Amino acid sequence: MKIGIVGIGLIGASLGWDLRQLGHEVIGVSRQQATCETAEQKGICDRASCDLASLEATEVIFICTPIAAILPTIERLIPHLQPQTIITDAGSVKGAIVEPATKLWLNFVGGHPMAGNSESGIAAFEKGLFVDRPYVLTPTPATVPSALTTVDELVRSLKAIVYQTTPEHHDLAVAWISHLPVMVSASLTGACLAETDPQILDLAKKFASTGFRDTSRVGAGNPEMGMMMAQYNREAVLRSLYRYRDRLDGIIDSIASKQWSEIEDLLATNQAARPDFLNSND
Structure with a gap:
């Protein structure tokens, strides 16, 4: 199969290699x-360029750009594609992407x-980045079944664990285990930097x-x-925060x-529950 990848960063390059x-x-x-x-030197891609027109003969295209660039990229791709080409993305938010993307290109997953x-x-x-890791697909009633099947089979061939859910449910779940941790983690470092005693801050760093x-x-x-x-x-992140x-x-x-005792009970509950979040794919 001839596959295109737009955005050769961590995810795109890892996909390309595998x-x-x-x-x-x-x-x-x-x-x-x-x-x-x-990308060519490392064997990640057979060919790579800055020209979207180079993807005109591809059968499936993975868009691995930042979230804000996904829809504009699809718009720029459309003049170069065959009607049967399938487009999928790798964005960590689906509610803001899937419906407008499907309106732009019917064969979107x-x-x-x-x-x-x-x-x-x-x-x-x-x-092997995707081996035994969750890979979520978010079909809607408008998703073309054959396009979904093709992407599903490609992802499974990477030995990923495939889940299918709605864009809305994806965003609510990912807010808890991905987006909220980013905000909490950033807040932790920010709170440390708010220490007003430079000696204490220096010791904390050491x-x-x-x-x-x-x-x-x-x-x-x-x-x-x-x-x-x-x-x-935004809404799901605020809900979790x-x-x-x-x-x-x-x-x-x-x-x-x-x-x-309340603190001890909380810590004990968390200790018991944490493996459920980490071992569910074993």
């Missing part, structure tokens, strides 16, 4: 000529690979170890990506009133 290992011909498009050259790390760009790509590193990691990723999560999934704030206020009240 799909090529499965025997597909991969054609990449990036805004940066240097990225195109790197919303997708979101739940894989990656805090790095970005082609240098961060990983071989003492920081695994606990701070693990908790602050997701908030230290690509700022543009984090901003777009908040912008394009309000509920998180309620929990945090409860912890503050328990500590202020010296209700140590």
Whole structure:
């Protein structure tokens, strides 16, 4: 199969590499000529350029750009495509994308690979990134069944764990386990930086170890990506933040009133529940 990838960053490059290992011909498009050259040199793409017209003969196109660029990219692609070409995306928000994208191009299938790390760009790509990781597809009543089947089969060939749900349910769930952690993590670092005693702040930086590193990691990723999560999934992110704030206020009240058993019960409940979020795909 001839497959196009627009956006050869972490996700796009990882897709390109893995799909090529499965025997597909991969054609990449990036805004940066240097990225195109790197993609060819590393074997991520058979060919790569800055020209969307190079994708005119592709059968499936993965759009792996930032969220804000997905719809404009589809609009720019349309003049170059055959009617049967399938387009899918890798954006972390689906409600703001799937319906307008389907109106632009009938053979559109919303997708979101739940894989990656805090790095970005082609240098961060990983071989086998999607193995045993969730990959969410978000069909709607307007989705063409054959297009959905094709994307589903391609994703499964990457050994990803495929889930199908609505764009709305996707955004509500992802707000909890992806977008909320980014905001909370960023707030943690921001709170530390608000320390007014420079000596204490300096000591905190020197003492920081695994606990701070693990908790602050997701908030230290690509700022543009984090901003777009908040912008394009605004209602779901606010919903999760309000509920998180309620929990945090409860912890503050328990500590202020010296209700140590309440703190212990909360921590015990969380300790027991955490594996359900981490082992559900085993």
